[in-house]
Amino acid sequence: MNVQSKHTADATTAEESFAIQEEQAKFDSKAATDLAMQNTLLTPRFYTTDFDELDAINVDGIREEWDQLIDQMVADPNKGHFKKNEDWDHVDWENMDPELKKEFIDFLISSCTAEFSGCVLYKEMKRRGNNKDITQLFQLMARDEARHAGFINDALREAGVAVNLGFLTQKKKYTYFRPKFIYYATYLSEKIGYARYITIFRHLEAHPEHRFHPIFKWFHEWCNDEFSHGEAFALLMKTDPKLTSGKNVYWIKFFLTAVFATMYVRDHQRPAFHKALGVDPDWYAHEVFTKTSELTKQIFPITLDIDHPRWQSTLERLQRANVEIADAKAEGGIGGKLKEWAGSAKAALCFASLYTIPVKKHEVPAVTRLVPSY
């Protein structure tokens, strides 16, 4: 079911705006029990980490770069950006190709969950920490993520998808990540997020006929938030040179490989989405890897050799292994289980093959901070 509800941004008077909001409030609480409306329970994960280690971070050595970044985040240049205006044109959900619609809604829901999980993680770090520099940073990042999630949620509402936040009354288990793994994973995720958003934005600037939904127009400012979050994690890593040297370089290589490979596999799961955007997922992956590698030179002493002859062909094999695993799971039974193991073994070998491609080494610059330039 698709419900095209009117948005408050369409209202011409305050009274009309209130009336729309009231109508929407009724609609939403009704929607909670209305099975006809697709109801998606957000299921963020909950984490703990070594909060004492976070408290022990001392940014005095990089104070100048740190304060500049925090000041910029406090000034909140994107505050007014996530509002719908006349650029938010009408979306014809009714006539959207069903495959595209399915993949696009999946894209929106998973983006919303990712932003939301980021918000939960950052908020937890803010709340449990005692180091003022660190808690302030995480508070600012939680603010941005919640804002992005709200914006995507609104796009989902237009598509007739109600996001359910009732997960708190369900039992949830807290898992544990070491702080350094959080730095590597979230740093890369923010930087690759920037590269992904800006690549799509620039592509659609050149090919506006492929912009099938207005949300892509917001990607430019949006990705600048991702960019500054990445900057913050780069500075956090800079406070402790051990994090980016010695044995930890192997961890960095692991995270780079895992993040790139995961992105490649996931993107190939959405053929209709990429076709509608007029983007070849292989071109897109290479473009995003190139930009991300360039950016991560700010703090990582290595980059992956994505032009190595083994790189692309192994990613393709990994993608095929992943499809085999999924098919085997769907098949079930003993035969399915055996095929699943065979697929997993193939995937593991592919990953090992990617991981053992020699890296490119380079000098890390003395000044870390970058500005978005793509």
Place this chain on the structure above:
Amino acid sequence: MGLLTKDIERAPCTVEISHCFESLHAHVRFNNGAVIYPGDEVKVEGPEIMAPFGEIVTEDREAVIVRASKLEQIWTRMTGDFEVMELCEFSFSEEVTL
């Protein structure tokens, strides 16, 4: 905390759910200073809390904290790291074919 036994605690808490255009978030704060450790399970008691669109709902509730046993805590600390990839924001879903 026992090596294999789980303790159950109750803690008063405040839940804030924002279902606004400006911010979509949901947080629990324990009002007695309870601290969550790896492997613990938390459940907020009572009916599902729903915030209609455009509203922030704040409610005081009670949470049940099932403390992980010492062994489970060690296990979570050792193995939790394997799940770290889920922090990556590529807007992906678990489904291989949609």
